[in-house]
Amino acid sequence: MADNRAKTPKAANKTPPKSPGDLGRDKEAKRLSLESDNPSEGAAAAELSDLEEAFRKFAIHGDTRATGKEMHGKNWSKLCKDCHVIDGKNVTTTDVDIVFSKIKGKSCRTITFDQFKEALEELSKKRFKEKAAEEAVREMHRLIEGKAPIISGVTKAVSSPTVSRLTDTSRFTGSHKERFDPTGKGKGKAGRVDLVDDSGYVPGYKHADRHYPGEVNGRVYSRYKV
Secondary structure, eight states, X not given: OOOOOOXXXXXXXXXXXXXXXXXXXXXXXHHHHHHHHOHHHHHHHHXXXXXXXXXXXXXXXXXXXXXXXXXXXXHHHHHHHHTTOOOSSSSOHHHHHHHHHHHSOTXXXXXXXXXXXHHHHHHHHHHTTTSOHHHHHHHHHHHHTTOOOOOOOOOOOOOOHHHHHHHOGGGOXXXXXXXXXXXSOBOGGGGTSOOOOOSSSOTTOTTTTSOOTTOBTTXXXXXXXX
């Protein structure tokens, strides 16, 4: 026999849905509550954020297809150099390469952020070997947090006596001297090729540019000049 008893309707949820602003305020209040309960964890989270940002900047450096989630060995080496992880005494370029090969997977060419932190922990033992393990890791993070890749500028010429001697045209001799005028300006083609002078004057004649009446092919048929 079918049950014809009326079913009791469920009570409707009268609580209105929260707006995005309310959800954001709830999350912020929860975060502040956690930080007030344990201030050290809140500070560690802030440091981790700065460390992740530095990792992302170096991970995408020089690679337009990079996502920032993984880092190649070349960028890892640049990070260690630009952030002074490599000090040339306790940590060298060889140490950085060895740690990278040790941390990454056998068939991988990149490391993740978690592997990145493991690599820093390994290097911190050599970079800050006089400090305790936890303090050494914190010091290593401070070297990197908030940093970005250093972009190399235009190389400036270094002034030296040797360079000055080689670029001083007044000291040139032989055929090299003929390629420049007394001011040091190049003569162009005239300094490289023997050009035929068909003016009719002897070489070096200082009045060759003056005009004389009756002049034909450089020969003057009147002794009166203009």
